[in-house]
Each structure stands twice: as structure tokens, then as C-alpha cells.
Amino acid sequence: MIRKIWPLVVAAVSLGIDAYVLAGVLPDMADSLATTAGAIGLGVTAFTAAYAAAGPSLSRVLVGRSTRTALLVALGTFNLGNLATALAPTFGVFLTSRVVAGAGAGVLTAVATATAGALVADHERGRAMALVTFGLSTGTVAGVPLGMLISQHMGWRGTMGFVVLIGVLSMLALALRSGTLPQLPASRRSGHGAVLRSPRVAFGVTLSFVLGMASLGLYTYLLPMADERGLNGWGFALVWAWGIGGVLGSGLIGKPLDALGPRRLMPVVPAFLLTSFLVIQLVDTPVAWLVATAAWGASGWISVPVLQQALTRDRTEQAMPIVAFQMAAMYLGSAAGSAGGSALLAGGVTADALPGWAALATAGGLVLAVLITRLTPRSVSAVTIGGNSRRNRPRAVATRCEESAVHHEADRAGSRGDERL
Template sequence: MIGTVWPLVVAAVSLGIDAYVLAGVLPQIADSLTATVGAIGLGVTAFTGAYAVAGPLLSGRFVAGSTRRGLLVALGVFNAGNLITAVAPNLEVFLASRVLSGVGAGVLTALATSAAAALVATERRGRAMALVTFGLSAGTVAGVPTGMLIGHHVGWRWTMGLVVAVGLVSMLAVLLRSQAMPPLDAGGARVAVILTPQVAIGVALAFVFGLASLGLYTYLLPMAAERGVGSWGFTFVWAWGVGGVAGSMVAGPLIDGLGSRRLLPGVAVLLVASFAALALLDGPAAWLVAIALWGACGWGGVPVLQDVLTRSRQERTTSVVAFQMAAMYLGASAGSALGSALLGAGTSAGDLPLAATATGVLAVPLAFLVLGSRRTRAGGATPSEPESRAQAGTGRT
């Protein structure tokens, strides 16, 4: 199946690098632009905030008439923003460029995920969507540490040059794909979709995931330094990424085999447990295990929730994924801003895992509420996963 969706996976790799690479070079950027680490951290907020707004508002317009063209335009906007970041002369241009890049990324994630799901048969949707998440996590595990090394040796601007180079390769991959791209819903992210109880609660759950998980990751290095394991910072970044790759690889077969409804509560519980371990335990060994689990659940939970929300409404996959990912990155934006505010108010970076635990606890009841909100269509219940698979005789292979 990788042969079918590989251009979308490559595009996701570039997203994975860009979304998290700044976390590894925040101090260098701050020194270069004569700003504080907290101010540069707002670049993450700017990126994720734009990501959250652009997905629902623009994804349908980008694919009107051609899915391939929509993907290429989104990649073009994304790459342009990153190029401006690489040459930014001051904080203001830096933040504006992160907004532009976030717009392209928000649209691209929704289009790549829904296109991957549409390219395969229904019984393989879980694997297809998880492959896009795999691209995101692989970009993080390979690209972010590489970007850190580049930043430390030749400067953070060359780190962003790496992101631009991978983004250009992504555009080439989409252009070279010989098979036709399936048409996607060009109606945009429709309000009627998010007003259904299950999707509304799922979007709230995605926000909590982003608030706790992605928001905390922004401050992984200062958090480790404050707790006396700063020398392990590079290893922790790898552990989070490796956990994410493993989680996204395992999630697809588990979704299609066991069903996403069985997986969702467990993902939420384990994610909160990983935060609690970071808050309560000390030492590099305990932190390595907890951070790997955090990465696995944070990344693996993305396709699990996507499948729960879209399996019974496949014709609205673009809209649902746009709202879900918008909520997750809006949560990440809020989490990053909250972290910056807490640090600015004098909170120790070492106490941030405790804050993530307190907010992440909300994910557990929300996961069960998503599963309980099954009546999403007028006059009828949402089909169960086996029923929806049985009705899927028209899927592509």
C-alpha cells in the first residue's frame, strides 16, 4: 500500500520536520534575532494557530477542481513560508513567516490524510491514514535531530534550509505520481459536520491532546535541563520521535484489525500516564521510557481518533480531519502559549509535566464520551465498524 500513498507520506515528512524542528534550536534563534526564548516560542504558537484556522477554512477551496493541484498549492505556500523563516532578519518577519507556513501545513495535512484514505479500500483506511501520521513522525525522528545538529554546527538558518529542501522534494513527489488523485469534498469543512455530537466531542478531545502533548514538547529541552538531565536532551528528542514512529506504525494494523473504538480509551490513559511519570520520576532511564510512551500515544492517537470520527462518514473525511487537526494544533498553540506564560510568571520548566498531566486527564472521559456519542445522523445511529466495513464494497485498492 505504501506504493499507492507514498507521495502523501513524503509530504507528511516535510510537515513533521517543520512542525517541531524549532523546539531544538530555540536558543540559537533567540540569540540571532535578539529575542527571548519565550518570544521565539511564540513562533510555534503562530505556526500552530495558523494551521488550526487554515485547515477548516481553506481545505475545500484548495481542492476545488483538482486534488493534485490543491496539494501542490498547499505545498507551495508551506515552502514559501519556510524560506522566509530561513532569511528572517527580525522577530516580526520570523513570526509572520511562521503564520504563512502554518497556513500551508494546515491545508496540506487535511488533504493528504483524506486523499490517502480515499485511495484505498475501506478495510485499509486505518493503515492509509496511519501512514500519513507515520510520515509526520518519521520527519520528526529523522529531521528534527538532524536539524538540531545543523543548527548547532552551521546555524539555525541552515536548519530551515533543510525543511525547504524536503518540502521541494515533496512537491516533486506529488508531481511525479502517475496515477490520478481521487476527487475530494470541495465543500470545505462544513459546520453541519462539527455540530454532530460525536465529531464535536472528538474535536474537543483533539484539542486536549494538542494542549497537553504538543504544547509540552515545545519545552522538552528546558524542561530536561531544569530537572538535571539536560545532557540527555538530544536523546530525549530521539526517544519521542522513535516512540512516535513506532506508535504510528502499529496504529494502522491495530485500527483495521481490532477497531479504533477499542483503542481510543487506552491511548488516552497511557498518554496521561506518561505525563505523570515525567512529573513524578527522575533519572534518564525513567524519562526515556516515559518520553517514548508519550511519543507513541501522541502520534498513534491521531489516526485512531481520525478513524473513529470518519469511518461512518467517509464522504466528509476532509472536513472532519480538517476540524480534528485544527483543534489539535489549536490546542498545541494554546499549550505553547501557556507554557511561555507559565515560564514568564516564574514557573520552573521542570514543573511543566505536572501541568500537562492536569490538563491531559480530561482526555480520558472525553474518549469515552466520543464512543458513547454514536447517533450522528438524523433518525439513525452510526453504523458499527464491522457494519461500515461490510457496506464498503466500493473502496479503491
């Protein structure tokens, strides 16, 4: 399976690196562009805002011709934005370049994840979509230390050049990939926003925002939190514990997700995340923090493919808009979490109290996860429509508790003849 989707995973790695690479080179960039670190931080906000806006709105336009074209255009836009960042002579150019890169990244995430799921059989969709998340988490974890390492030898422009190099290699891999990519279903007249009318999808997008706010947002303050508890000497180890947990979690969740299904895993993920925050809030020992931080990283990243499966398993034709809204909500949640943490600190809250606030948000997320579980089909039956369709893939149409609807759909399909999905 990995042979089919590895170019998509590489593209996700470049996106994950780019999303957080600026954190390690902010001072150098500020000096080079004659501005402040706070102003350079606006680049992260610009990237996130463009990501959230472009994913749901532009992905449906680009897939109209072909999936390969959509992926190459998104990657090209992403790379162009990063190249402009690397060459930016002024702060204004830098800020504009982050908007361009964020727009490309938003479309790329939605189309790549939907394509990965469409390239494999239904019983492998969880693993395929989890591998894209694995690429994102790997890039995110590696982004800051890699950026700092390259910057020490080549400056911050060399760091951005490295991101461009990975993106270009991904474009070449996609361009040279043998075989055709499945055509993703075209959007209906009502547009991508119509998927939010489903309570399950609306709850899922909200949950993605909450978990992004609690998990990625709190990660911004991991080092200040450790300092407040007298664990300042453990900061580096804690950062890597979070990262290793995220990479291992997203890399290993695919098979269990396909075997157990999202209904069983959906409530477990925020429960583990909540437990990790409570341990960090209540316990001061380094070992407990290392274990809890690794569980935090794993739970946060595992939630992405588990939620994707819960929302798309019986509506694969809407996978792209659903993923677009889900990932946009996650990145917006991350930005909101960082801003919220800053506001709490400015209001007199100490850094070591932030995990308690994150736990409170995650408790609300757990309630949403239970609601999503109740709305998620227990299983999906597949009906092959009209023999050989263009994609030659079964179409999920109903759950076991709706067998009569399955048979009705099969009868209708037979009367339509050879229908293209």
C-alpha cells in the same frame, strides 16, 4: 499500499520538520535578524495560528477543481513560505513568511490525510491515515536535531533551505505520480463548520485539543523537568526516547487499528498517556523516566490516527473537514499547553510538577474518549451505489445495529441508478 501514498508521507515529513525546526536555531536566527529569541518564538505562534485558520477554511475551496491541484497549491504555498523564511532580511518578513508557511501546512495536512484514506480500500484506511501521521511524527522528531546539525555547517538559512528541498521533492513526486487521485467530496453549502454539529466530532475536536495541550505542550518542558529531578545528564536520552516512541507508535498502529477498530483503542490511548505522566510525576529513576517518556511519545502520536478513524469511519465523505478541525485543534492545543506551562512556571510552580497538571488534563481527555467510543459505530456496512461509480469505491452507510437502514439505503441507491460518489 505504500506505493500509492508515499508522496503524501514525504510531504508530511517536511511539514513535521518545519513545525519544530526553529526550536534548535532560535539563538542564531535572533542574532541574524537583530531581535530576541522570544520574538523569533512568535514565528511558531504565527505558524500555528495560520495552520489552524487555513486548514478548515481553505481546504474546501482548493479541492473544488481536483485533489492533485489542491495538494500542489498547498505544498507550493508551504514551500514559498519556507523559502521566504530562509531569505528573510528582516524580522517583519520572517513573521509574514511563517504565516504563509502555516497556511499551506494547514491545508496540506487535511487534504493529504483525506486523500490517503480515499486511495485505499476501507479495511486499509487506518493504516493509510496512520502513515501520514508517521510522516508528521518522524519530521517532528527529526526536526530539532537535524536543524541544529545543518545550522552548525550552513547556518540557520541552510536549515530552512533543507526544509524547502524536501517540500520541493514532495511536489515533484506528486506531479509525476502516475494514475489519478480520487476527487474528494465537495463541501455542502453549510460549509465545513457543519461537521461540528455532530456531538462525536465536537467531542473529538475537543479531545484533540486536550491531548495536544497535554502531550506536545508538556514536551516543551521535558528538559527542565528532568533537571528538577536530578536527571539533567539524561536529557538527550529522554528527548530521543520520546521521539522514538512517537515514530514507532505511529508507524506500527495502522494494522492493529484496521484489525481492532477505533472503538477498542480509543479509551486505551489516553489511559496509557495518563499512566506515563503519573509515572514521571511519582518516580525519579532514569529507567522509569525513559520507559514512561517513550510511552508518552507513542501514546501522543497514536492518538492522531485512532481519533481520525473514530470520527470518519462512517462519514468518509466528510473526512477532509473533520481532519482539518482535528489537526488544527491539536496544534492549537500544543501552543496553549506551552503557554500554560510558561504561566504555571511564572506563578511559582516548579517544572517537575508540570506532569501532574498534564495528567489532570489527560484524565479529562479520557472521559471524552469514553464518550466518543460510545458514539462510534461498532462496524460499518458498505453499499456499492449504482455499480461502477467514478471512484469505484464502496460507501459506508450504517452500522450493524441499523441493518434496516442499510437495506433501505440500498433500495434507494438502486433506484437512482449509476450514481457518482
